[in-house]
Amino acid sequence: xxxxxxxxxxxxxxxxxxxxxxxxxxxxxxxxxxxxxxxxxxxxxxxxxxxxxxxxxxxxxxxxxxxxxxxxxxxxxxxxxxxxxxxxxxxxxxxxxxxxxxxxxxxxxxxxxxxxxxxxxxxxxxxxxxxxxxxxxxxxxxxxxxxxxxxxxxxxxxxxxxxxxxxxxxxxxxxxxxxxxxxxxxxxxxxxxxxxxxxxxxxxxxxxxxxxxxxxxxxxxxxxxxxxxxxxxxxxxxxxxxxxxxxxxxxxxxxxxxxxxxxxxxxxxxxxxx
Numbered sequence: 643x644x645x646x647x648x649x650x651x652x653x654x655x656x657x658x659x660x661x662x663x664x665x666x667x668x669x670x671x672x673x674x675x676x677x678x679x680x681x682x683x684x685x686x687x688x689x690x691x692x693x694x695x696x697x698x699x700x701x702x703x704x705x706x707x708x709x710x711x712x713x714x715x716x717x718x719x720x721x722x723x724x725x726x727x728x729x730x731x732x733x734x735x736x737x738x739x740x741x742x743x744x745x746x747x748x749x750x751x752x753x754x755x756x757x758x759x760x761x762x763x764x765x766x767x768x769x770x771x772x773x774x775x776x777x778x779x780x781x782x783x784x785x786x787x788x789x790x791x792x793x794x795x796x797x798x799x800x801x802x803x804x805x806x807x808x809x810x811x812x813x814x815x816x817x818x819x820x821x822x823x824x825x826x827x828x829x830x831x832x833x834x835x836x837x838x839x840x841x842x843x844x845x846x847x848x849x850x851x852x853x854x855x856x857x858x859x860x861x862x863x864x865x866x867x868x869x870x871x872x873x874x875x876x877x878x879x880x881x882x883x884x885x886x887x888x889x890x891x892x893x894x895x896x897x898x899x900x901x902x903x904x905x906x907x908x909x910x911x912x913x914x915x916x
Contacts, residue, residue, distance in 0.1 A: 649821065649830040649847065656824055657853060664705035677741045678703050681712060684740060688733070689714075689722065690764070696721040699752060699760045709744040712737065717755040756790035759846040760831035766797065766844050767835035776803050776842075780814040787816075787848055794819040794849035801842035809840075819849045827853050 654660060666674050682701050689696040697717040704711040716722050723730050730747050737745040755761045762783050769779040776799050784795045794817030802809050820826045827850040835842040 647821070649828045653824055653828075657827075661700065662703045664703070666705075674705065677710075677743075680740055681710075681737060684737070685712075685714065685733075688736075689716075694718075694721040697752075697755065697761055697764070698722070699758045709746055710737075710741065711746050711748065713748045713750060715750045715752055717752045717758070717761055719749045719751045722749050754790050756786045757792055757829070757848055757850060758831075759829040759848045760833065762787060762795075762797075762848065763831045763833035763844045763846040766799070766846075767833050767842075770799075770835045770837055770842055770844075776812065777814070780812070783846075784814055784816045791850070792848050793817050793851050794847075796847040798845045799842055802837075802840045803842065805839045817849065819847050821847075823852075825852050825854075827851060 650658065662678050664674065681703060685698060685701055689698045695718075698714050699717070700715040702713040702715070704713070714722060721729075722733075724732075730749065734745050734747045737747070752758055752761070766776075766779045766783050769782075770776055780797045780799060784797060787795045794815075796813065796815040796819050798811060798813050800809065800811040803812060819828060821828070829846075829848045829850065831846050833844045833846070835844060
C-alpha cells in the first residue's frame with residue numbers, strides 16, 4: 643500500500659522550524675497546548691472566515707516567561723494592521739482576554755501568495771463556493787503557481803464534486819513533486835470548502851525546488867544578463883568541435899591568396915603588348 647506522510651511534519655526539526663516554540667513543565671504543558679489551539683482557531687475565524695479576509699497562511703507562537711509572541715504570515719498585511727495599527731491593537735486585546743496573558747502580535751508579509759499551499763487551497767475553495775467548475779479552479783491555480791516559479795504542483799479535491807450523489811476524487815498535477823526527499827522544499831495544506839451539497843476536501847502540494855539551490859539560483863534568474871558570462875558545458879563541447887574546421891579554413895586561405903595576387907600582372911602584360 644502507498645505510504646503517505648504529511649510533508650510539513652516530515653521536515654519539522656530537520657528543514658523546517660516548529661510552529662510553536664516554548665518549554666513547559668508537565669503540569670502546565672496541556673494548558674499551554676490548549677491556549678495555542680485557541681489562539682490559532684480564533685485568528686483563523688476572525689481573519690480568514692469572515693471579512694476582511696486577510697489571507698493569513700501561518701501562525702507562529704513563541705512563549706517567554708512573561709509574554710506570548712504571535713507572528714502572523716499574511717498576503718494582505720494592510721488588512722491585518724488596519725489604519726494606524728488599530729486592527730492589530732484590537733486583535734492583541736482580544737487574545738489577551740482569551741488566554742489571560744500578555745500578548746504581542748507581529749505581522750509578516752508573504753511576498754508570493756501563489757507559492758503558498760494554504761492560500762492556493764483557500765482560493766480553490768472560494769471558487770467552489772461560487773459554483774465554479776472544480777476542474778477549472780484546480781487547473782487555474784496550478785498554472786498560477788507554475789508561473790510564479792514553482793517546479794511542481796498537485797491539487798486533489800474529494801467529495802461530492804459538482805453536486806453528484808456519489809462522492810469521488812479528482813487530481814490535477816503539473817511538474818514533479820518529490821514526496822520522500824527531505825531536502826526538497828514542499829509546501830502542503832489541507833482546506834475544506836463548505837458548499838451547499840457538503841464539504842469538499844482540498845489538498846495542495848507545491849514543490850519550490852531544493853532548499854540550498856533555490857537561494858543560489860534566485861538572484862541569477864532575476865539578472866538575466868549574468869547567465870551569459872559562464873557558458874554551459876554543452877556549448878563548450880560544441881565550440882571545441884567547431885574550432886577544427888576553422889583551422890582548416892585558415893590553412894586553405896594562403897593557397898587561394900596567390901591566385902588573387904597572380905591576377906593583377908595580367909593587365910600589366912597587356913599594356914606592355916599594346
